[in-house]
Amino acid sequence: MRARFVTxxxxxxxxxxxxxxxxxxxxxxxxxxxxRPTTVALRIxxxxxxxxxFLRVRFPAxxxxxxxxxxxxxxxxxxxxGGGFRDRQAALDGDxxxxxxxxxxxxxxxELSVLVDDPASAGRLLNFQATGCFGQCHDMQxxxxxxRSSDGPRPMAVWTGTGKGDLWIWRGQRSALAGxxxxxxxxxxxxxxxxxxxxxxxxxxxxxxxxxxVFDPAGGGGFARxxxxxxxxxxxxxxxxxxxxxxxxxxxxxxxxxxxxDDDAVPAQVLALPGGSRADVSAISLASDGxxxxxxxxxxxxxxxxxDLQLTSGNPYGLAFALHRDGADGRDxxxxxxxxxLLDTAGEGVTAIAVAxxxxxxxxxxxxxxxxxxxxxxxxxGVTSFDWLVGSRTTREGFLRTVDVVHGGAxxxxxxxxxxxxxxxxxxxxxxxxxxxxxxxxxxxxxxGGVFEPTxxxxxxxx
Numbered sequence: 357m358r359a360r361f362v363t364x365x366x367x368x369x370x371x372x373x374x375x376x377x378x379x380x381x382x383x384x385x386x387x388x389x390x391x392r393p394t395t396v397a398l399r400i401x402x403x404x405x406x407x408x409x410f411l412r413v414r415f416p417a418x419x420x421x422x423x424x425x426x427x428x429x430x431x432x433x434x435x436x437x438g439g440g441f442r443d444r445q446a447a448l449d450g451d452x453x454x455x456x457x458x459x460x461x462x463x464x465x466x467e468l469s470v471l472v473d474d475p476a477s478a479g480r481l482l483n484f485q486a487t488g489c490f491g492q493c494h495d496m497q498x499x500x501x502x503x504r505s506s507d508g509p510r511p512m513a514v515w516t517g518t519g520k521g522d523l524w525i526w527r528g529q530r531s532a533l534a535g536x537x538x539x540x541x542x543x544x545x546x547x548x549x550x551x552x553x554x555x556x557x558x559x560x561x562x563x564x565x566x567x568x569x570v571f572d573p574a575g576g577g578g579f580a581r582x583x584x585x586x587x588x589x590x591x592x593x594x595x596x597x598x599x600x601x602x603x604x605x606x607x608x609x610x611x612x613x614x615x616x617x618d619d620d621a622v623p624a625q626v627l628a629l630p631g632g633s634r635a636d637v638s639a640i641s642l643a644s645d646g647x648x649x650x651x652x653x654x655x656x657x658x659x660x661x662x663x664d665l666q667l668t669s670g671n672p673y674g675l676a677f678a679l680h681r682d683g684a685d686g687r688d689x690x691x692x693x694x695x696x697x698l699l700d701t702a703g704e705g706v707t708a709i710a711v712a713x714x715x716x717x718x719x720x721x722x723x724x725x726x727x728x729x730x731x732x733x734x735x736x737x738g739v740t741s742f743d744w745l746v747g748s749r750t751t752r753e754g755f756l757r758t759v760d761v762v763h764g765g766a767x768x769x770x771x772x773x774x775x776x777x778x779x780x781x782x783x784x785x786x787x788x789x790x791x792x793x794x795x796x797x798x799x800x801x802x803x804x805g806g807v808f809e810p811t812x813x814x815x816x817x818x819x
Contacts, residue, residue, distance in 0.1 A: 392682055394798040395735045395783055396690055401727045402708035403719045404656065404699065409667060409708060411652045412721045417466045417528075417681035418646060423590050424465045424529045425624040427559060427567045428583050429616055434567055436624060437583075438463035440685030442499055453505050462683040463590075466528040468650060471521045471542060472665055472697070473674035481519040481542070481674075486775040487745070488676040488694035491515070492542070495743045499686040502743075513546040515742065522665035523547065524637045526650055529589050529625075530556040534597055536630050537637040537652050541663055550663035552632020556625040557594075562606060570614060570622050572604035579609050580620035593627040600627065633660040638716060653716050673697040675706065679734055690734035693776050706730045733782040735797050738804035746770035764794065 401412040425438030439459040446455030473484040483491055489512075495502035497510045514520065526537040539550045559569050570579040571592055592603040603626045606614075629635070636658050640651045656667040667673065675697050679690040696705030709727050711719045721727045742748075747766030768774035779794040786796075794800075 394802065395733050396679065396681075398677060398679070398692070398732045398734060400706050400730045400732060401721045401724075402697065402706050403711050403721070403727060404669070404708045405711050405713045405715075405717075405719075406656075406669065407714040408653055408655050408716055409699075410718055410721075411470070412650070412727075413468060413470075413652070413677075414647055414649045415468065415679055415681075416646055417643075417648050417679075423463050423586075424527075425463055426583075426586065426590060427561075427622050427624055429580075429618050429620040432618065434561060434565060434616075435459075437461045437621075438624070440464050440688060441683060442686055442688060455499070455505075464680065464683040464685050465530065466648060467678075467680040467689075468526040468537075468648075469678040470524045470526075470537075470652070471674075471676045471678075472524070473521045473676075473694075474665055474671070475674055476671060477665075479518075479520050481514065481521045482516045483772055484521070484674045484676075485694055485696075486772060487742075487769065488674075488692065488776070489521070489542070489678075490691075490737075490740070490745065490776070491742050493687075493737075493741050495741045497687075497741075499688075499739075500741055501739055511546040512542075514542060514544045517544050519544075524652060524654070526639050526641070526652065528641070528643075528648070529591060530627065531630070532639055532641040532650075533589065533591060533600070533627060534629050535639055536635055537639045538630070539634050539636045539654075539663065548663075550633035550636065550660060552634035553628065553630055554634060555630040556627050559622065559624050559626060566606050566610075566616065567622050568606055569603040569626055570606060570609045572602040573612070575601050577601070579604070579612075579614040580616070580622050583619050583621045586621060590623055591625070591627055592623050596629045597627055633658065633663045636660070636664060640718060651718055651721070653718065667699060669700045671699055672701045672703060672705070673699065677732065677734060687737060687739060689736075691737050692732050692734045693782065695730070695732055733798075735782050736801060738801040740801055740804045744804075 396416055399414040403410045425436055427434050428437045435458050437459065438461060439456060441462060443455040443459040444462050446452070447457045447460045450457055471489050473481045475485055481489070492512045492514055494500065494515055496507065497503060497512060498507070503510060521542040523540045523542045524537045525540065526532060531538050534555050536555055538555055541548045541550065559567050562568055569592070571577060571581065573579055592601040595602050637652055637654045642649045656669070658664040658666065665673075673696070674694050676694045677692040681690070696703060698705050698707045700708070700710060707728065719727070745763050745766065746769050747762040763769070765774055765779055777790060779790050779792050780800070781790060781796050783798050784796040
């Protein structure tokens with residue numbers, strides 16, 4: 357078994373959908389990346405010691421997925437390489453309305469996002485237990501049906517205008533190498549980082565067209581690396597992480613006579629140790645034999661009432677997961693339906709087993725008789741959005757967007773009469789069928805646009 361690394365120092369758009377259009381129940385032929393499964397399974401275990409929650413998640417993803425984006429000099433200019441499959445396709449097609457046409461290669465680290473909700477809190481995410489984080493994905497977000505390149509990033513946000521979730525994002529390179537997951541909140545303003553120092557800082561281009569950081573040549577290897585000889589993992593840091601190359605500000609590099617040349621490449625992020633409340637979620641990560649094994653740990657009560665959901669023994673909490681792998685970003689990630697974290701409570705979900713001790717000493721999850729494994733299937737959501745799910749007709753700049761099809765359960769979802777699980781399984785053949793079987797999501801959502809299909813734009817008419 358080949359282990360990539362161990363460190364010890366987590367988005368969502370849950371699709372739900374009876375299409376209600378009478379279409380043949382079969383995946384679109386070009387609806388997925390060739391060789392990419394329509395579903396993947398997370399294996400989840402949990403424990404707590406009265407002080408700290410431990411969440412172990414295992415999922416299939418190549419260890420090469422840990423490499424993030426990079427700046428590369430070609431034709432006398434620096435360009436950002438990497439990003440997801442959709443940006444690459446936009447670049448190949450020269451279609452700026454579909455994505456970033458400057459990114460011609462694929463390099464996107466694996467990311468695991470965990471969204472935590474307190475159903476008993478007045479500040480809970482609306483209808484989270486019914487639809488998970490799907491209610492936050494709307495048609496005007498990036499790569500969705502009503503988006504235009506002029507709109508910019510338009511990240512996911514709590515569109516009801518109320519409520520907040522605790523969001524932990526484990527990134528195979530930008531946080532895991534420092535031994536952490538990034539700690540944020542999911543709010544009406546989008547993703548809001550907790551207070552404290554970030555585990556990474558983007559490398560941008562200066563006014564003179566140069567990357568703001570290059571390699572410190574004092575560590576050997578010069579100011580840049582060849583595009584074909586990037587280190588693995590491709591990274592440098594602010595001198596706070598032992599064992600990784602150091603970054604050097606471009607002004608200092610130019611004073612040392614750095615002369616940029618074609619094929620020079622530098623990382624697109626400067627890594628660092630996170631600080632403050634943003635460093636509340638520690639991560640131990642291991643990649644081997646095509647699987648990531650990640651253990652996240654966080655104090656039940658962090659003391660940060662603004663940034664963190666305080667967890668209390670005896671209460672159930674909502675969980676939803678998203679997984680980026682295969683170099684995908686944007687809407688092309690895998691998503692889950694919501695599940696319950698049982699913290700000294702009975703019910704169906706992920707049970708956090710009480711163990712002795714205090715502090716962050718990770719329990720041995722290897723005994724699955726003591727720490728039962730919950731398998732959770734994730735699926736590709738296509739271009740499914742909350743607008744489509746509830747059959748809304750949204751306006752854009754004084755025009756009304758036409759609706760291609762209406763979700764068959766739109767009224768029940770909009771009125772909170774039904775959960776996604778009341779009508780759908782994730783995969784065909786699951787042992788417990790829903791009350792009204794409207795079909796498995798892994799097949800239905802592909803009819804809403806797969807990874808290589810263009811984002812559908814609709815006709816707009818005056819309202």
